[in-house]
Amino acid sequence: MNAVEGRRLYKTYGELVAVDHIDFDVRERECFGFLGPNGAGKTTTMKMIYGLAGVDEGELRVLGLDARKERRKVKSRLGVVPQEAxxxxxxxxxxxxxxxxxxxxxxxxxxxxxxxxxxxxxxxxxxxxxxxxxxxxxxxxxxxxxxxxxELIVLDEPTTGLDPQARLAVWDLLDGLKDGGVTLILTTHYMEEAERICDRLAIMDQGKIVAYGSPGELRDRYGQPNLEGVFIEITGRGLRE
Amino acid sequence: MTLAFPSLRMAFRVWRRDLRVFSSLWKGALLPTFLDPVLYLLAMGFGLGAYIASINGIPYKDFIASGLVASAAMWATAFETTYNVHFRMTEYRLYDNVLSTPVEVEDLVLGEMAWACTRAVIYGTVFLIIVALFGLIHSPWAVVTPVFIVIGAACFAAIGLSFTTIVGKVDYFTYYYTLFVTPMFLFSGIFYPLDRLPQWTHVVAWFTPLYHLVLITRGLILGPHLLSVLGNTLWLVVVTAGLFSVPVIWMRKRLVP
Incomplete structure (x- = not known):
């Protein structure tokens, strides 16, 4: 069973399409990352998973439950680390x-x-x-x-704004959790973070998933030495532009 | 959008958090709030009361003391459900965390209402005891006043939470006080009966919760006028129940879009 399954997920805020029909699976016990620039739809996707944003269209199953209908049950089995303290x-x-x-x-x-x-x-x-x-x-x-x-921990930009030493401490913590059998989903706009801790990831841009796979697969598929190169190859611009 | 009944167990957990904070703050920062109604009682009751002997046969200080019990509850609830809730919701983003646990918006609203009522009952009862010490209580029914303070406070809380969740901007909160709370305080029959004012003022007053709570507290402390107490209680209960879904809907719009 997958820890999270998103099918044709769609979410707007007024005129703005935040998440545009995305499909993804998060496997049990893996560390899955959403990588992308600010405004790509990463946080909205996370909020749909942990119940702080409604799902406009599509299907979202979290830990085998319908995230729309069984929100209280879903939330009782999640841990959430938000972007803001x-x-x-x-x-x-x-x-x-x-x-x-x-x-x-x-x-x-x-x-x-x-x-x-x-x-x-x-x-x-x-x-x-x-x-x-x-x-x-x-x-x-x-x-x-x-x-x-x-069973599942959702982390939104867990190391943004931290100095290198504090970031290492957080990574160590996350490694320990993964070894303990917990599924992790995180968002980041740091390539090195995604390469260092994610088993698989989805690269997001403008509400869509533009690439999906393990860091190694993505580098091979696009013939790039790192994820930054992969992102530039796909979108024609840098991750922090 | 579906409206669900709140879970009492979850609401209790929200209430418990506020109690935790209050327990560590009340001796310091929150103490002055206890003094507010006492100041009014001294200034108006004993000051102005030296010139106005009685109203409808009731000594003036007794008359306003029984009304100030109601306004003590109103003020406590107003601050709690406007500024305090706003800070938790918008500035500290505290509710984002609460709502990512099994607590849902309707539980959160009920919990915050319950806490506002608790504060109202604390402030109202402390003032009631002070009133008793001044010897201004005429009826043994005064001992059940705290129960009715809770009912009145629930109504103030539903209105305050509606305002806060709809308006959303702290800059506009002064309107709530200038256009709603202060006029209610001055024109709900605490300081003088409405008998000799034009008929339309009675109509306006009838639509405000403080007017009804004042009639209740006065009915219990000076009465007992139990029929009036029941009628006014019914008004408060109906309005509170009718308003409950307003902050639920608006808070959900803001926090779980």
Whole structure:
């Protein structure tokens, strides 16, 4: 069974076509990436998966469930790391995790300390999120996404805005999760990130999937040394133009 | 767009978060809010009350104290459902996280309403106790006032949440206060009865929730006027139930497009 199946997915915001009839499968236990420039439709696709955007047309199955009709069930089995650090700024680091466990109705005794250790925030559990660095906030977001022991974790630009060292720490965290058997879906506009951690990926541009496969397959198919070259070959422009 | 009944269990989880924050803040930042109605009671009740002996046979300070219980609840609810909800929804993007858990929009709206009611009941009851200490309570029925504060606050919360989710821009929130909350505060019969005002003012007042809550709190504290309490309660319940779907629809438009 695939973790996620999208068929002819379509979504508009008023006049703007955000996602234009895309098809993709995310296999269980793989790390799948949506790669593309800003405005390509990556975030909207992710939001449809985790229930923060409605599906206008097409079919979307997440963990075997219809994402439109069984949203509450789908959400209870997902973990979400959003692009914006939408932490609860009024609560401490520990309380953020305690409250998140409550939203899921999850038993969290003991697990909170485990997650704080995983995110290397054990010493900062009494701090407010504002007192943390950007890298620490991102690790807290990831720890928060793990509170319900999700089968699938959706990460929107997990390393954007982080310095190289903080990015490595996030990659290590993600590697550990994948080894633990969790399916990961992430968006990124960093080629090296996609090459480093994604098993397979979809390159998106203007709401469409323009290429789809493993990084190696894509490089071979388009005869390019890296994904940046693949993107330029397909669209005729750079990823960050 | 389908409207679903909220889950009480999920709404409780939303409410619990607000309680968590309140528990750590109330001693400091939120304390002045308790003093507001006391200031009105002292200035108007005891100050102006020195010149106005009584209204319809009720001593003036007793008259306004019973009305200020209702407005204490209104003010608490107004701030909670406008500025506080706006910040959670738009500035902190807190609801984006909540809605990516099993909590749905209707649960979130009910939870926030429940929290606004909790704040109203805290502020209203503290003021009620102060009123009792001043010896301004005439009826044992006053002990059930908090129940009716919850009902009135639910109505204020439904209106506040509707406004906040529809308007969306914090710059326009002053309109809510200048055109709605403050006029209600001044013209809902807290400071003087509407008897001698033109008939149309009664009609306008009848369409505002504070007018009905004032009649309830006054009915319980000075009464008991139980028939009036029941009639006014019915008004509040019907309006609240009718409005509930408004913030649900608008919040969904904003957060789950």
């Amino acid at each position: 939408n932490l609860d700024w009024d609560l401490t680091v520990r309380e953020n995790l305690v409250q998140q466990a409550l939203y899921y109705g999850a038993q969290a005794d003991g697990r909170i300390d485990e997650l704080l250790a995983l995110a290397q925030l054990g010493q900062r559990s009494a701090s407010k999120p504002r007192e943390l660095s950007g890298g620490m906030q991102r690790r807290l977001l990831i720890a928060r996404a793990l509170i319900n022991q999700p």
